[in-house]
Amino acid sequence: MYLYSLTLQQATGITCAINGNFSGGKAQEIAVARGKILDLLRPDENGKIQTIHSVEVFGAIRSLAQFRLTGGQKDYIVVGSDSGRIVILEYNKEKNVFDKVHQETFGKSGCRRIVPGQYLAVDPKGRAVMVGACEKQKLVYVLNRDTAARLTISSPLEAHKSHTICYSVCGVDCGFDNPVFAAVELDYSEADQDPTGQASSEAQKHLTFYELDLGLNHVSRKWSEPVDNGANMLVTVPGGADGPSGVLVCAENFVIYKNQGHPDVRAVIPRRADLPAERGVLVVSAAMHKQKTTFFFLLQTEYGDVFKATLDHDGDHVSELKIKYFDTIPVAASICVLKLGFLFAASEFGNHGLYQFQAIGDEPDVESSSSNLMETEDGFQPVFFQPRRLKNLVRIDQVESLMPLMDMKILNLFEEETPQIFSLCGRGPRSSLRILRPGLAISEMAVSQLPGQPSAVWTVKKNVSDEFDAYIVVSFTNATLVLSIGETVEEVNDSGFLDTTPSLAVSLIGDDSLMQVHPNGIRHIREDGRINEWRTPGKRSIVKVGYNRLQVVIALSGGELIYFEADMTGQLMEVEKHEMSGDVACLDIAPVPEGRQRSRFLAVGSYDNTVRILSLDPDDCLQILSVQSVSSAPESLLFLEVQASIGGDDGADHPASLFLNSGLQNGVLFRTVVDMVTGQLSDSRSRFLGLKPPKLFAISVRGRSAMLCLSSRPWLGYIHRGHFHLTPLSYETLEFAAPFSSDQCAEGVVSVAGDALRIFMFDRLGETFNETMVPLRYTPRKFVVHPKKKLLVIVESDQGAFTAEEREAARKESFQAGGAGENGNGSADQMENGGDDEDKEDPLCDEQYGYPKAESEKWVSCIRVVDPKTADTTCLLELQDNEAAYSVCTVNFHDKEYGTLLAVGTVKGMQFWPKKRLVAGFIHIYRFVEEGRKLELLHKTQVEGVPLALCQFQGRLLAGIGPVLRLYDLGKKRLLRKCENKLFPNTIISIQTYRDRIYVGDIQESFHYCKYRRDENQLYIFADDCVPRWLTASHHVDFDTMAGADKFGNIYFVRLPQDVSEEIEEDPTGGKIKWEQGKLNGAPNKVDEIVQFHVGDVVTCLQKASMIPGGSESIMYGTVMGSIGALHAFTSRDDVDFFSHLEMHMRQEYPPLCGRDHMAYRSAYFPVKDVIDGDLCEQFPTLPIDLQRKIADELDRTPAEILKKLEDARNKII
Amino acid sequence: MQASDRFNINSQLEHLQAKYVGTGHADLSRFEWAVNIQRDSYASYIGHYPMLAYFAIAENESIGRERYNFMQKMLLPCGLPPEREDD
Secondary structure, eight states: OOEEEEEEEOOOOOSEEEEEOTTSSSOOEEEEEOSSEEEEEEEOTTSOEEEEEEEEOSSOEEEEEEEOOTTOSSOEEEEEETTSEEEEEEEETTTTEEEEEEEEEOSOSSSOSSSSOSEEEEOTTSSEEEEEOSBSOEEEEEEEEOTTSOEEEOOOEEOOOTTEEEEEEEEEOOTTSSOEEEEEEEEOHHHHHOTTSHHHHHOOEEEEEEEEETTTTEEEEEEEEEOOTTEEEEEEOOOTTSSOOSEEEEETTEEEEEETTEEEEEEEOOEETTSOTTOOOOEEEEEEEEOSSOEEEEEEETTSEEEEEEEEEETTEEEEEEEEEEEEOOOEEEEEEOTTSEEEEEESSSOEEEEEESOOSOSOOOEEESTTOOEETTEEOOOEEOOOSOSSEEEEEEEOOOOSEEEEEEEOTTOOSSOEEEEEEOOGGGOEEEEEEESBOEEEEEEEEOSSOOOEEEEEOSSTTOSSOOEEEEEOSSOEEEEEESSSEEEOSOSOOOOSSOOSEEEEETTTEEEEEETTEEEEEOTTSOEEEEEOSTTOOEEEEEEOSSEEEEEETTTEEEEEEEOTTSOEEEEEEEEOSSOEEEEEEOOOOTTOSSOOEEEEEETTTEEEEEEOSSTTTTOEEEEEEOSSOEEEEEEEEEOOSOSSTTOTTSOOEEEEEEEETTSEEEEEEEOTTTOOEEEEEEEEOOSSOOEEEEEEETTEEEEEEESSSEEEEEEETTEEEEEEBSSOOOSEEEEEOOSSOSSEEEEEETTEEEEEEEOSTTOSEEEEEEEOSSOEEEEEEOTTTOOEEEEEEEESBOOHHHHHHHHHHHHHHHOHHHHOSOOTTOOTTSSSOOOTTOTTOHHHHOOOBOOTTOEEEEEEEEETTTTEEEEEEEOOTTEEEEEEEEEEOSSTTSOEEEEEEEEESOBOSSSOBOSEEEEEEEEEETTTTEEEEEEEEEESSOEEEEEEETTEEEEEETTEEEEEEEOSSSEEEEEEEOOOSSOEEEEEEETTEEEEEETTTEEEEEEEETTTTEEEEEEEOSSOOOEEEEEEEETTEEEEEETTSEEEEEEOOHHHHHHHHHOSSOHHHHHOOOGGGOOSEEOEEEEEEEOSSOEEEEEEEOSSTTOOOEEEEEETTSOEEEEEEOOOHHHHHHHHHHHHHHHHHSOOTTSOOHHHHHTSSSOOBSEEEHHHHTTGGGSOHHHHHHHHHHTTSOHHHHHHHHHHHHHHHO | OOHHHHHHHHHHHHHHHHHSTTOOOTTOOHHHHHHHHHHHHHHHHHHOHHHHHHHHHHHTOOHHHHHHHHHHHTTSTTSSOOOOOOO
């Protein structure tokens, strides 16, 4: 089995973000790393985050830093990754790519302890960069310019210190003196040797300054001083003329200003009043903002509170450090302060936010200062504060993030054409159920009812130079309605259009006149109001029309074509006639090319299943150039120019190709390349769009021509970052559409459907999925679907949080204590996101502030029933007494007394640290009542461990409780043990069944294949895996095959060898299996690993599903970083050959950007086996054209054929 | 094998041990071995962000706190070293 791996939704979480000026000019950009993806984002003028560029680097990006050479105009990006190399990138604005300026190897690849890459620090003047590892190694590279002003990099200078753990590094701003780097270090060598524990208790972190002597080209330890043992992060303080230099050391509960030869200035970080005393406050992200005369720091704690830190200084002497409460936003992995007054917060979990500064925290607020630091017997006196609503920031945009994707199911609960992805995302109060549908989201601008059923709609400008449309013209079966577009849209009668007849086409002709084609003729309305009418000869009527701004072709009933052209004076002149063999099904003329008088091609579709290209040149007017036969009669034709490849933002480097798109009666869209000179048709591709024949309309998207296809659902064909995308829209069925442009909506679409006129716009182009969100209360763990009622049952649980009642009580108390003044109405009766009453105006909405922290042994949990159609929670059971739900399944027991029941595995008083402990585990059995919308507890059975896996099996319930697999039957008061097997190595985390086989996943030891013998009432393990795999997700593929994913980011398939499988099935006694023991306590048979692939992200869910109607199934997976991918099995050996060769050439010709070897990355833990990386193959169109040609030659194909192959491969999956 | 070769191999080993932390030797104790493995593991968790996030979800902590905790655990990953047996 060979698989094609393709990422459908790129990771949405962010690991680190930096801001700078990467493209030169004035624009501020944000470079973000999303695990293995490097993105460049930019807030546009409307305050929306736009992705400018995105590239997969096939390696783990661990750190990013930006620097600017002195006097330079743009910032460079330094990337610390797992490649054992330092990579410096420059963003190339013209080509819209990252150029690799330097790549220097310094160590082994992989995320290792002593190989640098974890930390990056740059000299604030851009003269040097330090790259550090968790332990021992630090390397300094000197950056300079050569005579041609190109960036140069030196060989590395070592600043190693062995037996030393490094917590953080940063550059120290010392103007133009020798560059200095600061590091927080901890020496463990003595603690390792001292059995008494004295050395380890005395182990002291040090702040060390490393000086790079530019003259001697040497790095030395300049200064080292003990620092608070809770230190975890360093922040550069401006120096030289701008400030006092030195560093801010962020430690647990404190921020300390330190510099060489300067006394420590220490201030406490204010604590939330409700924080348990055992917990510290740690700064997790920081940003420094420098204005002309002042500077300040924003420090965010692990609870999400942002503090503004300022230094009072006089020259080099710092007199006071103040830390003032600023605002609270969700905890961020990185925060970036942009010069435009924006704050970008890359959330650790959940959606990222773009905030605008309303103020910079100058108003009085809770503040701690170094000058009023109080030391008592128990240490320093804490300062308390109460989080309040946003005062200094206001959120203006958010970027969706699915991180972490906890569970996912692909089902068609809504009975739409394609299945929906139901995913559990987020954590704690920011958890949500997100329903993803493949397709683009649209935003509806207006819907208005019309008097009757419209059949078509057009928009026209009055003049070719107008920016906006003047009229919307709607045609009915016997009338035409004209609406003028202004402040409002209203009906007008003075437009000159004939309103007593239906229309076939309405358009601008020439520069400033309008044309209306109706069944009996053509009405030409001149700018001065004169009307010319051309009437059809005899009793024949016009059936079809094709037009552009200068040319019109009409088809009369019977099959006669008449061709008109607008002459210099704007007069429509009949040019030529042509008799076709039969009725014409559809017509289209290509748009007039820039600087030409006419377009050369006319496409005519006939009912004899052919499409013909006719010439419109005066020499061979209406002569047939080429013919193509199609599988069904064409319904609609459209010429579209596509620039198929990147080479710059607009694909300017590449010649455009003209495509003829035909929508056929059988619902297929047929796309064929038209030779620009000869009109010959070649290279066709087809795609099934829906049950209705697609109608095609030319519209514009981001100023470029695009295509709207209306079948049983609408599709948009457009160019995004150089790729042609054909994506469904998440909208209802439309009949007819036209581009729409007005003051309020620069680039929209007007359409008719039923008796309504709809105007809409496209959101977030380039996205594969659009989502609807249902908020949840706690971190969702798993969910199941009620098989008949189509309801979802979700189990949610959180450690270290208070129950809803306790939170309500505490909230009431704090409102009463604080007075309702600032916090407004204390909406005490509001249960947070228990239903749809989530109030965004809530002054303390948990989604933003997080739940108050409780002691770590406290647990909260709930079981929720959601109706996905209405997004209503129909039942919410909160568990009591530190009980947390972990597993869930539906089960039908033998005696059909209750029908479908719900089993939920819970654990009470779970503790991970210092030792894993629990009070008891339980299996709850619930009955569905009220049509499955409510749950009723039947009984609760205590078990000795954590029931992490539950599954129905032959009318009974299988439960994995720690290392025990047990079969239960339903009793009156409790579950009844029927049979068990205690031979599993660690903890069972998944159980799947098929016929009499049971596939058990162990948390640490991969899969075990078991069998249940009813006659002996025993469970046997007959096969297991020889590789220790830390399973995180598993899925049953077929009788002998399981797919699994491990904690280290690998996906693998195991299969029981055919002969073993047959032997086991044929053996009637089972005796052999029973008595045969494997070696070393293993099972007698072993499964083979047949597929292996490193995804590079922890996979949390696996499922077999098909995303296209009638398509073959692929294995879909979701990851912690919020990406969704698919593994699709190849069906032909030729494809395998082709793609493996393409992958090989791509590896050679286009090595990944950040220096990690592609093959090594995909084989990071185990050698990759039988999986072809589609993400690498899909980078083919981004190669320079000559490289594309070179690879294509090696493969004996043309680049266009390769593009088509790639498109086909993707279309098989989604 | 000649004496000079053996000396050579030893010196090569010493070089490796100095260069790569965790290179074993004949007298490596169980404790030292375990400490090395643990430190390597923690460094790997810190380096792989998705894994760090995975732990953070399990423990309901922020990722930044989780990273700090792992760094702290690198000091004494296996508890105090055992008493040396005097030989």
